[in-house]
Amino acid sequence: DVKVTQxxxxxxxxxxxxVFLECVQDMDHENMFWYRQDPGLGLRLIYFSYDVxxxxxxxxxxxxSVSREKKERFxxxxxxxxxxxxxxxxxxxxxxxxxxxxxxxxxxxxx
Amino acid sequence: RKEVEQDPxxxxxxxxxxxxxxxxxxxSASQSFFWYRQDCRKEPKLLMSVYSSGNEDGxxxxxxxxxxxxxxxxxxxxxxxxxxxxxxxxxxxxxxxxNFGKGTSLLVTP
Numbered sequence: 188d189v190k191v192t193q194x195x196x197x198x199x200x201x202x203x204x205x206v207f208l209e210c211v212q213d214m215d216h217e218n219m220f221w222y223r224q225d226p227g228l229g230l231r232l233i234y235f236s237y238d239v240x241x242x243x244x245x246x247x248x249x250x251x252s253v254s255r256e257k258k259e260r261f262x263x264x265x266x267x268x269x270x271x272x273x274x275x276x277x278x279x280x281x282x283x284x285x286x287x288x289x290x291x292x293x294x295x296x297x298x
Numbered sequence: 299r300k301e302v303e304q305d306p307x308x309x310x311x312x313x314x315x316x317x318x319x320x321x322x323x324x325x326s327a328s329q330s331f332f333w334y335r336q337d338c339r340k341e342p343k344l345l346m347s348v349y350s351s352g353n354e355d356g357x358x359x360x361x362x363x364x365x366x367x368x369x370x371x372x373x374x375x376x377x378x379x380x381x382x383x384x385x386x387x388x389x390x391x392x393x394x395x396x397n398f399g400k401g402t403s404l405l406v407t408p
């Protein structure tokens with residue numbers, strides 16, 4: 188069974204703080220993804236990575252960066268959190284062009 | 299234009315009914331298609347892949363029409379536990395990334 192875990196289920200941060208969201212998968216998947224999901228807007232891709240140290244911008248990369256130092260781990264960084272980054276953040280992984288498997292999500296509130 | 303478009307619903311159906319959802323995709327080069335299910339405040343979970351010849355998994359049947367660029371999901375004998383949002387998905391130009399529709403909401407009532 189594919190397992191994708193995320194470091195926190197709920198997180199509350201203040202405006203201007205640096206925020207790290209971590210994701211770990213145990214299926215040796217090549218590809219990893221970070222999305223945010225907001226009511227009425229659906230899932231929006233922030234960044235993805237198809238290999239260690241490789242990254243590609245998704246649809247909404249502004250205000251975010253990522254790091255993939257190990258195959259199983261993909262981190263999302265909010266350099267200076269803002270209130271409009273309050274959202275549900277979902278990490279996913281996949282093998283090749285196959286279906287993606289999601290972690291449970293982190294509900295981030297920026298005050 | 300959105301890559302994947304779905305009727306948001308909600309679809310309200312009684313238990314035991316048959317319900318069908320359609321979605322359209324804009325990228326004619328897409329090769330991979332999926333249906334995901336998402337429960338309220340939970341992560342999306344893969345329901346089934348969609349193959350060119352159509353495929354069935356228990357009460358669920360998925361169809362792909364490449365000529366018209368639409369995908370369908372049929373649920374037979376609906377259960378209360380089928381209540382969820384169903385996301386239609388196709389792969390993007392990059393191949394690795396997927397395009398998710400915004401979802402169709404289904405509520406199955408007793």
